[in-house]
Amino acid sequence: MIAPIKPNFSEFVATMPGVPGVYLMKDGREKIIYVGKAKNLKSRVKSYLTNDPxxxxxxxxxxxxxxxxxxxxxxxxxxxxxxxxxxxQHKPRYNLQLKDDKSYVSLKLGMSHPFPRLEVTRHIKKDGALYFGPYTSAEACRGTLDLIYRNFKLRTCSDHEIKNRSRPCLEYQIKRCTAPCVGYVDQEAYAFQVTPVRLLLEGKNNELLQILKQKMEMASAQENFEEAASIRDAIQNVSTTLEKQNVVKHMGRHQDVIVFYQNEDEILVSLFNVREGTLIDSHYYFFILHEPLVFFIENFVNRYYLTMEYIPDEILMEELPENYQLTEDVLSEKKGKRVIIFSPQKGEKFELLVLAKRNAQSQYARVKNKNFEIQEILEGVRKKLGLSHFLHRIECYDISNISGKHATGSRVVFYDGVPQKSEYRQYKIKLADGPNDYAMLKEVLLRRFEHALEEKNTPDLLLLDGGKGQLNIVKGVLDELHLNLPFASIAKGRGRGARAKGVWEGKKEEEIYIPGRKNPIPFKSGCKELMLLQKIRDEAHRFAIKYHRKLREG
Known part of the structure; x- marks a missing residue:
């Protein structure tokens, strides 16, 4: 059942049922900007109607x-x-937007093949393979992969290549593979190579080192000194890697540790991944609260784990989510075994929460310091451009075409100096004919701002890649739509790419133009304010070129 709201929110909420459901908040264009769930729809939506300053x-x-x-x-x-x-489906603007599992990399060990191969993947499937991760850093993942290839000699060739080889490849020559492709190692011996790899990836470090030492002693007893030396090197390499990891406690389960550090309407989430007692990764997420904290905690846990393929055995939290038993049931069903969410009050697991909280406070301070620097830069831009209000949202537009063909436009959005890629837009030019950049820009701006007042998401600064001509186009569009928005353009400095008196003039600084001013705004060479505007312009240009190339090649 779907029921539209009436003009008076309080009257409408009074008619809502007190049953489980999902509510969808929409803006003036009927665009969904927030989605929430509730055990009691009436009570949950009523909580938003607050006058708390x-x-x-x-x-x-x-x-x-x-x-x-x-x-x-x-x-x-x-x-x-x-x-x-x-x-x-809708990616509402004010909901938590977390990377899903496809944004992270994992290691896949394909166990269905007689000679399993380890590879990097972004897609986790139910195909009988073993998956390890996810890794937030692709560099860390590939570092682990390189460690394994150097020390455990698993094959790197594809399943197709291994079938068609008649002689070993270079990996065998440099002693990084045992060449199962040509029968230099049988399936049973290769399985012994795979065992320590699994132990390493599962975090069973003590068991791994014990097996390697036994293999080294056996090789030495058989006077296979070259093999013993190779295993010794593997032990040293693995030990060095393990020393860099933080062994927090001797616990045998896989755990995630989640704490929240709040300061007014800002909140930082600290999430630790602990595997077999070893802290293998840490994640930090910074948000502005648009909902009560108790709702946020519940929504974060649900959104995070419902978008991830891997779910730990235990989730340790400083503060339990509302209805956490429901989350336990859903995650247990997804994992295929019992998942426990609880808040330890003492002991080793409580100490993990304390560690995560301490790191959350430290990370929040770093984020705020970085934000303070960005705010200073944005304030400098505001003063330079003579604007009366602070710059939060900056939109930049660029046009890309070759003699009018495959014409495209792009919009990028930066909020407080940070790119908001979910709000990037690509425009395929429909009306403008021929190589007319001004007409193309006008079309893009009209399409963007036609419903801007209803959407209530107009920029604090509209930035164009171009010069005075682009400024005139913007002014015409805004006048036509009765919009009062500050705008500026950033143009390549005169002399860039041109010759004067037969001498190459070289690269000159960008020039910033604003309406009502004949000459460009003077920015000090290399200043952070100018560099920020250049960064935003370059991102718009990159995004436009990307779409233009796609159309050209398609």
């Missing part, structure tokens, strides 16, 4: 909400799964 970001969200729809579900579990599906 300390809840700025919550009021910020509700100012943009024009209507609310809701879907009634049979139970809370159905609501949770539907919420996750709708967030994936």
């Amino acid at each position: 300390t809840r700025y970001q919550l009021r910020f969200l509700m100012k943009r909400v024009v209507s609310i729809d809701y879907l009634v579900c049979q139970n809370e579990k159905e609501a949770l799964l539907l919420e996750n599906s709708l967030i994936k």
Whole structure:
């Protein structure tokens, strides 16, 4: 069932059912900007109608909400799964946007082949293979892969290549492979190579080193000194790698540790991955709260683990989510074995929470220091351009074409100096004919700002790649739409790419133009304010070229 909201929010909420379901908040264009689930729809939506002056970001969200729809579900579990599906589908602006599992890399050990191969993948499938990860850093993942290839000599060739080889490849010559492709090692012996690899990737470090030492002693007893030396080197290499890892406690389960550090409407999430007692990775997420904290905690846990293929045995939390038993049931069903979410109050697991909290506080301070620097740069841009309000949202537009063919436009969005890639847009030029960049730019801007007032997401600064001609186009479009927005253009310095009196003039600084001013705004060479504007312009150019190339090659 779907019910549209009435003009008066309070009256509408009073008519909502007190049952499980999902609610969808929409802006003036009926675009979904927030999705939430509730055990009791009426109570949950009512909590947003607050006049608490300390809840700025919550009021910020509700100012943009024009209507609310809701879907009634049979139970809370159905609501949770539907919420996750709708967030994936619509990517609402004010929901938690976390990378899904395809954004991370994992290591895949294909066990269906007689001679398993280890490879990097971004896709986890139920194909009988063993998957290890995910790794947030592709560099760290490939470093692990290189360590394994150097010391355990697994094959690197594809399944197709191994079938068609008649002689060993270079990997065998440099002693990084035992050449199963030509029968230099049988299946049983190769399995002994795979065993320590599995132990390493599963975090069973003590067992791994014990097996390697036994193999080294056996090779030495058989007077196979070259093999013994090779295993000795492997032990040293693995030990060096393990020393860099932080062994936090001697616990045999796979755990994630989650804590939240809040400062007013800002929150930093610290998430540790602990495998077999070893801290193998840490993640930090910074958010602005647009919902009550208790809702945020529940939503973060649900969104994070429903987008990830790998789920640990235990999730340790400083503060348990609302209805955490439901989350346990859903994750247990997904994992195929029991998942426990709990808040330890003492002992080794409690110490993990303390460690994560300490790191969260430290990371928050680093984020704030970085944000402070960005705010200073943006304030410098504001003063240089003579604007009266602070610059949060900057949009930049660029046009790309070759003699009018495959013409495209791009929009990139930076918020507080950070690219918001989910808001990037590509425009295929439909109306403009021939190589007319001005007409193309006008078309793109009209398409973007035609409904801007209804969407309530206009930029604090509109930046164009170009000079005075582009400024005139922007002014015409904004006048036509009765919009009052600050805008500027960034042009290549005069002399760039040109010759004067037969002498190459060389690269000159970018020139920043604003309406009503004949000469460009003077920026000090190499200053951070100019570099930020260049970065935004270059990103718009890169994004436009990417789409233009796609159209040209397609």
